[in-house]
Every structure is written in C-alpha cells, then in structure tokens.
Amino acid sequence: MRILFLGDIVGRTGRDAVIAALPGLRRDLRLDLVVVNGENASHGFGLSLSIAQDLFAAGTDVITLGNHAWDRKDLVGQIGTEPRIIRPANYPPGTPGQGSVVVGLVDGRKALVVNVMGRQFMDALDDPFRAVTDILGRHRLGVTVHAVVVDIHAEASSEKWAMGHVLDGRASLVVGTHTHTPTADHRILPGGTAYQTDAGMCGDYDSVIGMGKDAAIARFLRRMPGERLQPAEGEASLAGMMVETDDATGLARRMAPLRMGGHLAPTMPDF
Numbered sequence: 366m367r368i369l370f371l372g373d374i375v376g377r378t379g380r381d382a383v384i385a386a387l388p389g390l391r392r393d394l395r396l397d398l399v400v401v402n403g404e405n406a407s408h409g410f411g412l413s414l415s416i417a418q419d420l421f422a423a424g425t426d427v428i429t430l431g432n433h434a435w436d437r438k439d440l441v442g443q444i445g446t447e448p449r450i451i452r453p454a455n456y457p458p459g460t461p462g463q464g465s466v467v468v469g470l471v472d473g474r475k476a477l478v479v480n481v482m483g484r485q486f487m488d489a490l491d492d493p494f495r496a497v498t499d500i501l502g503r504h505r506l507g508v509t510v511h512a513v514v515v516d517i518h519a520e521a522s523s524e525k526w527a528m529g530h531v532l533d534g535r536a537s538l539v540v541g542t543h544t545h546t547p548t549a550d551h552r553i554l555p556g557g558t559a560y561q562t563d564a565g566m567c568g569d570y571d572s573v574i575g576m577g578k579d580a581a582i583a584r585f586l587r588r589m590p591g592e593r594l595q596p597a598e599g600e601a602s603l604a605g606m607m608v609e610t611d612d613a614t615g616l617a618r619r620m621a622p623l624r625m626g627g628h629l630a631p632t633m634p635d636f
C-alpha cells in the first residue's frame with residue numbers, strides 16, 4: 366500500500382496548498398491512502414466540518430487532530446457524524462468522536478488509522494501507550510487490516526521515539542505531529558515500522574510555527590498577552606512522508622520524506 370501522511374495543516378495557505386496538490390500527488394505517486402493532520406486547518410485553531418469536506422474532496426482519506434481538536438466548538442457536536450475525522454484516542458471516556466478508524470480502499474483493502482496525544486509538556490490525558498495498544502489489540506496487521514498508521518501528537522521527541530519502538534512491528538507507520546517542524550530521522554525501525562519524529566506542518570514557514578511572526582515574537586519579548594495570533598499567509602510548504610508497505614505483512618518496505626513549495630528545500634519520494 367502506498368501511503369502519504371501530511372503534518373498539521375495551518376490556516377488557509379496550508380489547506381489551499383494541500384487541496385491544490387493532492388489530486389496530482391494521488392495520481393503521480395499512485396497513492397492508496399492519504400492521512401493529514403487537520404488540527405490547525407481552521408485559521409490556525411481547530412477544524413471545521415466544511416474544511417474537512419474540502420480536504421476529503423481533494424483526496425484525503427482520514428483527518429487526525431490533536432490538542433486543538435476542540436478549538437472549533439462546532440466540531441464537538443459534529444465529529445460523531447464523520448468517522449473519517451479522528452481525535453486523540455486517549456481523551457477521557459465519553460469524549461465525542463473516535464480515536465481510530467478503519468477505512469476501506471476502493472480495491473477492498475483496509476487501513477487502520479489511530480491518533481493519540483502525548484503527555485509530556487501537554488494536557489494530562491489518559492495513557493497514550495495503553496490507548497494505542499488497546500486499539501491495536503482489536504486488529505491484526507496483515508490479516509484484518511493491510512496497514513496501520515499511528516499519529517502520535519506530542520511535544521517531546523522522547524515520547525515519540527518511545528511510541529515508535531513500542532509499536533515497532535505492529536504498525537506500518539508511526540509519525541509524530543504537533544511541533545510543526547519536520548525532523549530528518551525518517552527510517553524503518555528494526556521490526557519493520559516506518560518512523561519519523563515529526564512530519565512538520567503544511568503552512569507558511571516564514572512564521573513562528575505557522576503563525577504571523579510579529580505577534581508570536583512579541584509574546585516572547587514582552588511575556589504579556591498581546592495581539593491574537595493569526596496564521597501567516599505566505600506560500601505554504603507541504604511537509605510529510607510517503608511509505609510503501611507490503612500487503613502480506615503490513616510492514617514498511619520503503620519510506621521517503623515529501624516537502625514541496627514555500628520556503629523549505631523540496632524533496633519528493635522517488636519510488
């Protein structure tokens with residue numbers, strides 16, 4: 366299975382770039398599954414259902430979220446109507462929506478996508494390791510699902526590395542999100558799981574993690590609440606990675622970063 370994962374989409378410039386590029390990427394890279402993190406798609410804070418629908422129409426299969434999941438309050442009441450939008454699985458029981466979804470591809474193959482959130486330097490949620498292990502316990506990679514993608518939305522690199530190792534051999538891809546900065550450590554772990562500490566963001570990198578520089582810098586310089594943060598609006602870079610898996614095992618065969626447009630040096634998968 367050929368899988369594309371794109372990191373946090375930030376604001377209009379990020380989502381416009383994703384929507385413009387996805388149909389061509391799906392065709393040229395012969396993608397079977399596209400997963401994007403949408404927690405900042407709505408003006409930097411949260412996700413609206415109409416933006417989600419635009420992302421699905423452009424070729425997204427599943428949208429994951431994170432600590433900004435509920436910034437758009439309307440999504441709280443709507444997430445239950447759209448199983449392809451998932452929020453971190455380790456929110457407390459009773460939280461609207463689901464933390465995982467099994468999607469069927471047009472050719473009948475199935476993929477499980479899971480979203481969990483880390484706890485280091487973040488809100489105190491339930492144990493993400495236990496949450497993901499419980500979900501994976503209900504599926505068998507290579508038997509009941511052909512691929513498993515886990516988005517670990519977390520601040521700490523250490524927590525993401527640990528998640529990669531815990532799931533090595535049980536997931537096709539474990540990828541971090543939330544820091545909005547792509548890491549250069551993409552690799553296939555010894556057990557066959559593709560791993561990258563952070564996918565980076567789809568947004569304007571001439572910014573402070575996607576938000577306008579002046580207001581963001583002023584907060585650091587003055588340590589006072591200032592003007593509201595607004596997404597930067599320059600040309601966005603797409604950032605993420607592509608993985609090709611073996612359907613018989615669900616494990617990764619090849620992995621390569623994808624970055625295009627905007628301020629980042631471009632790189633495209635060559636397989």
Ligand SMILES: [Fe+2]
Nearest residue numbers: 373404405543
């Ligand atoms: Fe984010």
Ligand SMILES: [Fe+2]
Nearest residue numbers: 431432433543
């Ligand atoms: Fe986040």
